[in-house]
Amino acid sequence: MIMRPAHVTIVVSALFILLAVASIFADLLPFLQNSTAWQALFKPDETRFDQIFFHFSTLPRTVMAFMCGAGLAVAGGAIQTIFRNPLASPTTLGVGAGVELALTIFLVMAPASLAPYQDIFTLTGGMVALGVVYLIASGRSNATLWLILAGMIVNLLLHSATQIFMLFHQQYLDSIFMWGAGDLAQNGWDSTFYLAPRLVLGIIAIFALVRPLDILALGDDTANSLGAPVKWLRLAILTLAVFVTTSIISAVGMIGFIGLAVPATLRFLGFNRSKSLLAMSLLIGGCSLLLIDYVLRQFSGTGGDIFPTGAATALIGAPFVIVILRKARIMPDGNANRQDHPADYSLAPKHMLMAVLFAVLLMGLALSLMVSLNEQSQVIFTPISDLFTLNSTLGDRAQRTLAAIVCGAALAVSGTLIQRVGHNPMASPEITGVSSATALAMIIAMVYFGFEGRTDLMMIGAIGGIIALLVLLGLCRNFTHAPHYLLLNGLAITAILGSVVRIALTHSGTKATMLISWLAGTTYFTRMDEVIAVAFITAVLTLLTLLARRPLELASMGADQAVSLGLGISLFRLAMMMAAAILAAVSTLLVGPLSFVGLMAPHLARIAGFRLAGAHLIGAILIGANVMMVAEWLARNMLYPQQLPTGLIAALIGTAYFLILSARRQ
Amino acid sequence: MRRSFLIAIFAICAVAFHPLSALAQATTYTHEMGSVTFETPPTRIAVTNWSLTETVIALGINPVAIADPDDYRQWVVKPDLPANFVNIGQRQSPNMEALRDAKPDLILISGELAAAYEALSEIAPTIVISTYNNNQPALDSIRKATRTIAAVTGREQRAEEILKQVDATLALDGARIRAVLGPDQRIAVIRINSDAQINVFGPPSLPNTVMAAMNIPTAYNGETTGWGFARGGLELLAPFAKDTIAFIEPTPAPVRQRILTSPLWKMQGFARNNRVYQIPPVWTYGGLYSAMRFADLLATQIENGPYR
Amino acid sequence: MFDLKDVGFRTEGKAAKTLLSDISVSFPTQAFSAIVGHNGSGKSTLLKILARKYRQFSGDIHMGEKALTDHSIRDFARKVAYLPQNPTVPPHLSVRELVGFGRYPWRGAFGRYRPVDFEKIDRAMTLTHIENFADRLVASLSGGERQRVWLAMLLAQDAPILLLDEPTSALDVGHQRDILHLVSDLKNTIGLTVIAVLHDIDMVGRFADHILALRHGQTCWQGDARNFMQAGTLQKIYDADIGVIAVPQSNISISYIA
Structure with a gap:
């Protein structure tokens, strides 16, 4: 660090305060010109709409932006300190998603009489989510990484649940949706007065605990030996941080990345003591959200084009986080590849298991075609005779089930390649953001450039995925040793995807439904020719990777070894990553970007004992295909006649699996 | 997530129906995405969107398959849905199996379901009618749509x-x-x-x-x-x-x-x-x-x- | 085998540092050469340059007739086998499978292994005495056993040159001796050229034929073992008070800290 914190403090905070004050003056300017500023600020003329608007919308919105930014940054700073993890934040650790689900359920289901208890309900939602994330991560050798991974998984699980829930309350979606995008718009001082006391209390309480916070930052053992009741202190501070976060989220919705970026950046600038870190977080967090909101307000004007603040902060914050955390090098260096391997691999080949999986797949295919549920959840068998008619229910089912199976296989291969070549058992197209980038490319092509054909979109998606992978490889020059960066990247790209989707949705109403169904991942619109095309691509690429299983195995020994043994690793890695990206792209169109099969199938295959690259690939394919088949059947029948998105169900299965796995490991 | 606007449609072309030949027994109707031919006016109609549902009911035909009937009762309210019909699930993804079970001889969809047009056409002749989201005055669009559906189903008089x-x-x-x-x-x-x-x-x-x-x-x-x-x-x-x-x-x-x-x-x-x-x-x-x-x-x- | 002329190496980036400069040396063929020096003297860097892990060096290096960089990846792998200081242990491979990868330079990604390959694998395992745990996971072995497995893989690679980066650093004295003895034996029986970075003065004196000593990235001394095991030489190389005693009735000398 060249500058000392003291200087940075003065320069940075002065700059932010100056800009914030300037933005308020800019808002006040018209009133200053006709000397009604005092009125506008404190006692608006009820016949003048500009004054009313300033007093009841602009002003509370400004105050609100500052409060929310400050609260989120302070909460984020406290959480980061406690977990000693610069990637921890209310949104990355599942708190946001927990509150979102709780609040969605509450808004739609709860009778008016329960309204006063909304706070308790959402706080519980946030705490439970955080608790689950913490439980998964604690006690692991690589807790830093697992915390973030568990956060992503829980986020995804809760988000899928929220989406499925919302699917059945579509007509209220608009309000929930805007809320999900983080809307700071105000119609009066009510929300401000609701939020202010909660935030002030919460933040004062957190500040009262700065000394224990500093002790906790030393690590549990040290803190314990210094006589601190670590467990209780941690619980107390976390509860406060979550309380602050939930209050903000229930008031204005999801505002991403402020709670992550601000404290992380400040720490990078040298604010290591909790007191100064939190104080600066308060100031900088508040001012930066105020400024972001000010800028966005200039674009939103009347006429309906809305740029939700929350979505925008994620859009600004995500790349920022990548840059700053890369520079800061606060991520512990470490190789994550030693933990998910059972030490007692049996060397015997798993032919039997493979045969069983294959048999299950075939039987399952037959069953899922023949058996369905009706509206009363009674089991219905489709007559065999239906098999021989050309256009039949069986034909429809086969089309969709095959699509699901093929995508499961494609994602499994993609995930296996990324895990093996990336040398990272927690990587997958979903986690590294390749799938998100694919979807992002498709959405931008569709909404802003008017592409409609599914083949075109698939190509564009594949290009997007490949670019994302190349960027990823560029960012993490030494891809193999940077599991954190992979996660970080995935986190950021997924966040960017989320914001772009929300922004695209508020703009291009006409294609909204199609977008949503894609993102949720439905096989509904799949046609047989598409399935065949995807199956063909998958088969060819799988065959090629199976042929290349020896170098693939070699790649898992690390770049140095591979080169020493005569494998041109960069070229090979590039080729494999291309294949992975293409596979992710073709399946994204059918099952959406967040199915988690690409993470789960290779992982499960490895745990099942498929050791060597070839067996690993085949095992992963079989598992992936089976999982997607089950997901597809559930999607079609669970709530018959409603058709759920297969991708969402697969995500639910996948995340639930990880939670169970983690619970069993404890 | 604007499913509240599911019956809104993104169509490009205006609705253009005209009987090709009055002499032949079979009548062919051209619509936004193709054409369909009927020997006799269809009677078992499946509807995937509320505007079309209401129009078909108004013409005095009880649809055999309806999407999102529960929300219909809350948001559209009138005209009342018939006593018997097959619930085909959500408007943005009507259940193909349920639709097949309903054995329709005509499926009416809006441009929003264009991506499923081919699949639906395999079940029954499908007509695409977009009444919203085409920059046309809504009242004119639905007048035209009513006439079109009436022509196909032989209910011109009721339409008038x-x-x-x-x-x-x-x-x-x-x-x-x-x-x-x-x-x-x-x-x-x-x-x-x-x-x-x-x-x-x-x-x-x-x-x-x-x-x-x-x-x-x-x-x-x-x-x-x-x-x-x-x-x-x-x-x-x-x-x-x-x-x-x-x-x-x-x-x-x-x-x-x-x-x-x-x-x-x-x-x-x-x-x-x-x-x-x-x-x-x-x-x-x-x-x-x-x-x-x-x-x-x-x-x-x-x-x-x-x-x- | 390797002829170096004025070789230098700088790290890139803002805080660029010169790690090696003006190294000129010839490593003899079919001999055991050791690179020694204190910590940070650039010995590993030099070995990595020879193994082509670092490519931005200055000066000129020839391997055999050709410039070092002119060999193709596979050609190089057939000639040079390199053991890094801390090789990544693939957690899921058995000993035999890992050793089998030594044949990769000869069979490539798709070529079938022939009987001759299996013979070489078996022989490498026999030479390194690891037949007994051929079917165990590498990850389940002790440090000394693992080191022998890696060595077996290098042998299966059938390359005339071995580059070893501190092959004995994590081992106890007995294992150190075993490994170096093995390497030295192989040099004598198969005629390998071995270049190793070594820490232990006595092991160097005992096994190495040719020694290159580095200090602050520059050549500090080079010569044979007998001249190396002299108090004056060692003091110069390590900048510490080191004495040497000759063991009676043998040609072995041992060092001690004075």
């Missing part, structure tokens, strides 16, 4: 009756409203979206085209999205201080409460002048019955007096 009924109803309701508000009082129709967001219906929307037909001046005539409304905060209503505001239900009670008691609402001219009316649920993206229902409800509520 409905069209006459629409003209009469709108004229009557227009007069009722003018009787209360006077001839120059402009009305802005809105939906409350969230704590901070509203939609204001504009020129191509059903409410505004209906009001135009009723000879009621409309307050908002500016830019709109494909669905015919502008979306934004309450400041969108600032220009309508001297006008009348009608908000359409259903709205979650707490959301309505928060909007209507917010200073930014209460201090605006229309609220201070007590010119706010609550309209019971009516489908603003519906067919001719919804148009008439809107006119009736608007007139009735204005006669009943302002909200609270």
